Amino acid sequence: MKDIRDALMVARSSDGKLIRRPLSPHLQVYQWPISMALSISHRVTGVGVSVGALLMTWWLVAAAVSDSAFATVQGFLGSGFGVFLLFCWAAALLFHLFTGIRHLVWDTGAGFDDWVHLGKTMPTYRASGWAVVIVTIVATLIVWIVGVVIW
């Protein structure tokens, strides 16, 4: 044991032996339920949209600096790679926004009961998880269809 925090990992197995507690989640053992996939995706998209925020910074700063600097940004964002980045940013931002709202609803204590639909019962968190996925896809498509039409 090297770190004092390892002391928290000491436990007893059922035969009384001292063992090192296994760490959950067991990614390679679990079947991935939607909640687990959305939870880690919320985190990953959070890091992703941070990169987007830096893109926004570059865009604003260039606009404040000079015509040529702004033309560079607009040129980059209009290029194939730029459009790809913008698409990923929009999708990640909308996803993070909707899963974030789901988290805020959970913070009020709601959303953990059962959801009954067409005589079938499923946990509300599973239904809201799929709802977030669908709403994200629809919203991303709307943003891009409208965006391309304006363009």
Add this chain to the structure above:
Amino acid sequence: MAQPGKSVRLDVLRSELGRVRGLGAARSGSGHWWLQRLTSIALVPLTLWFIASAMRLEGATRSDMITWLHGPVPLTLMLCLAVTTFWHMELGLRVVVEDYVHQNRTRLTLLLLIRTLCIVAAVLCVISALRLGL
């Protein structure tokens, strides 16, 4: 009961209570949690507004940007968005680093870098927006 130390060597000799007390709360957890909620609530309308604005500014020239930010409402919202975004970003990235980076030196370096980056980016956005809008 098995002999302690038979299967795991306990170099750290502390009682269970001592461990809990020694590793207790830093007393800043609820403040962090609450700020993350507050900034996220503010970011819901601000983000939707930003996406709509960015869509209308597709292919904008610099003078379009100036016209846009000359409105007091877009300028105010842009400033709120910049501050809240980077605040929320610092809180979020901090948790990611704290969860996955266990080496103290690397962790501290990353946390300082993230905080610096967020503050500098927020100030840059605020100054640039004011420069364009005022």
